[in-house]
Structure formats: structure tokens, C-alpha cells
Amino acid sequence: MTNDQQVYLPFFDTPTRVLPSLPSKEVLERVQLEKYRLDCLVRTGSVPFEDVRRGAEPPDFEVMCAESWRRLDCVALTIKQKRLAEALFTKLIEKVAIAGEDRPLEHLAGTQVAMWFGHGSQLPPRATDHSTVTEIVDSLVQVEVDREGIAKLTADIAAHGFPEKFPSGFTVVDTQRFGFQVTPVDSWQPSNALSEQLGFDLSLSYTLAITDIYSELQRLVSGHDNGKIDELLVVVGGPNRDGICFPAEHLFGPWLRENPVEPLTAQHISRVTAHVWLSGDVLDLPLRNL
Known part of the structure; x- marks a missing residue:
């Protein structure tokens, strides 16, 4: 794939706590490094370096590899636009939860509601957009959740692919503002405090x-x-x-493996390794030295 070719990646995500809040950036970096070492040990039977010591900032660390010290920095792959969308969505849904406290939403219990704005390409509106908050609550109240029908539709999709048009009641779409799809979840458990309050998950697509x-x-x-x-x-x-991760971002790992573009370029860095937190996968990314 060349750089001018666009492969679009739709997904939905729910912020999830996996660690307690960490006291400093340095502690987070050490946690990242040790998780990487542990996953390498589990998968290969050996650690990627024999010893580690704190660096001079830069680097974050100096690591012993093959009897020589190498300088290593830890960074997180985050897409600012996506994180901004998540932040806006969280604030918006907090308002939705408040506005929906006295509305009948029990029919959504134990479901995953994936919501999008502008076909999934636009940022959510701000929480001060009261008309959108009201419209979302009204749509959630009105949507019909045919659990048996959804189970059958899911089986049909698995066998034959997506239909040209979803049956009424499975998806609510307003192409001008937002849309969402409701999916019942077997043995549903709340993923965060907000979903526990609502009784269902609301995720951004x-x-x-x-x-x-x-x-x-x-x-x-x-x-x-x-x-x-x-x-x-x-x-x-x-x-x-804060100990919060966005689980769908682990899909960046397979996407990087399956959709190669031109190598990354650097003058001094000689190795770039991607470590996928949830799966433990380790990818050496193509790198060309200038």
C-alpha cells in the first residue's frame, strides 16, 4: 500500500481501567518497559535485554543487549483526533446519562450501543449541545431491541455478510447528526462507572x-x-x-502488520519496536536509515 492510498478503519471503543492511577511519567514508562520484557519472556523464553537502568532523559532507559548498553525511549501510539473524539464523547454521554435518569431505558440493559457521528468520520458535538443530548436520549428510549431477531441477524451476517439495509429497530440513523446500533451482549458486565450507571455500554464508533x-x-x-x-x-x-486504556487501539497492531506502507525513516534510531499491550504481540517496524 502506498502513502496516498487510504484504508479506512472503523471501530468502537470503551475507555477501560486496567491499572490504578500512576504517580508519575517515569513510573508509567517503567511499567511499559517491564510489560514489554514480560511479554517477550512469555513468548520467546528470553528477555530482550539483560539489564536496565534509568537514562538521562533522554533516553528514558539504558538497556544491556549483547554486552553493550543501548539507549531506549518509550512512547505511546495515540491518535490525537481519536482521543479528542473520545474525550468529547465521554462528556456528551455523561450528559446523556443525567438527562436519561427519569426516562425508560431498561430495554437496553446488557447491550452494547455503538454510536457514530457523520458516518463515523465527524467529532461528537460538545456536551453543551443540549438539543443533540435530548435527541440521543429520545432515540435510545424509542429504539426497539428485538433480541431474538438480532441474534438471527448476527448469525446471518456471519454466514452471508452485511445486508444492504438493516431491518427497522436494529439501527437508528440520522445522517445529519448521529446514528447508533444496539447489540445484546451475553453475560454483560459493566466496563466502567458510566456503563454501570446506565446498565449498558455506550461506545464511540x-x-x-x-x-x-x-x-x-x-x-x-x-x-x-x-x-x-x-x-x-x-x-x-x-x-x-490514569490507568485508562482504549482497548480497540490494540487493533493498530494487526493493521500495522497487514497494511505495510513505506518504511519509517530516521538518521540515528536503528530500531523501532511496537508492543501491543493487550495481546502482548511484538512487531519490529520497517525502518530505513537516511
Whole structure:
């Protein structure tokens, strides 16, 4: 795939706590490094380096590999536009939860509601957009959840692919503002405090181009290519300092493997490794030295 080809990646995500809040950036970096070492040990039977010590910032760390010290920085692969969309959506849904407290939403119990704006390509509106909040609540109240019908539709999709048109009641779409799809979940458990309050999950469906991910990777490499870093460890789908991760971001790993573009470029960095937090997968990303 060339850089001018656009492969669009639709997904939905629910912020999930996987760690307690961490006291500092340095602690987060050490957690990232040790998780990488552990996953390498589990998969290969050996660790990627024998010893580690704190670096001079930069680098974050100095690691012992084959009896020589190498300088390593840890970075997180995050797409700013996606994180902005998630932040706006969280604030919006908090307002939806408040506005829906006295409305009948019990029919959505134990479901996953994936919501999108502008076919999944637009940012959610701000929480101060009261008309949209009201319209979302009204639509959630009115949607019919035919659990048996949805189960049959899901089986049909698995066997024959998506239908040209979804049956009425399975999906609510307003092409001018928003849309959502309701999916019952077997043995549903709340993923966060908001879903526990609502009794169902409300997740944002958002679309990215694969080139957005590669552009961010190149930005990270270029930003650390200062002659003081030998290796860059890119954490994919890992938690932030608040201990919150966005699980769907672990899909960046398979996408990077299955949709190669031109190699990343650097003058000084000699290795870029992607570590997928949830799966433990480790990918050596193609790199061309200038």
C-alpha cells in the first residue's frame, strides 16, 4: 500500500481501567518497559535485554543487549483526533446519562450501543449541545431491541455478510447528526462507572485512515531521532497515567502488520519496536536509515 492510498478503519471503543492511577511519567514508562520484557519472556523464553537502568532523559532507559548498553525511549501510539473524539464523547454521554435518569431505558440493559457521528468520520458535538443530548436520549428510549431477531441477524451476517439495509429497530440513523446500533451482549458486565450507571455500554464508533497511524508513527520517530536514542519502544493500546486504556487501539497492531506502507525513516534510531499491550504481540517496524 502506498502513502496516498487510504484504508479506512472503523471501530468502537470503551475507555477501560486496567491499572490504578500512576504517580508519575517515569513510573508509567517503567511499567511499559517491564510489560514489554514480560511479554517477550512469555513468548520467546528470553528477555530482550539483560539489564536496565534509568537514562538521562533522554533516553528514558539504558538497556544491556549483547554486552553493550543501548539507549531506549518509550512512547505511546495515540491518535490525537481519536482521543479528542473520545474525550468529547465521554462528556456528551455523561450528559446523556443525567438527562436519561427519569426516562425508560431498561430495554437496553446488557447491550452494547455503538454510536457514530457523520458516518463515523465527524467529532461528537460538545456536551453543551443540549438539543443533540435530548435527541440521543429520545432515540435510545424509542429504539426497539428485538433480541431474538438480532441474534438471527448476527448469525446471518456471519454466514452471508452485511445486508444492504438493516431491518427497522436494529439501527437508528440520522445522517445529519448521529446514528447508533444496539447489540445484546451475553453475560454483560459493566466496563466502567458510566456503563454501570446506565446498565449498558455506550461506545464511540470512529473511523481512521491507516495513513493517519503511519503519520503519527513517523512523527514519533522524528521527534526522538536526536542522536541520543538508539531504540524506540512504541506502546500500542496501553494505559495512560490514569490507568485508562482504549482497548480497540490494540487493533493498530494487526493493521500495522497487514497494511505495510513505506518504511519509517530516521538518521540515528536503528530500531523501532511496537508492543501491543493487550495481546502482548511484538512487531519490529520497517525502518530505513537516511
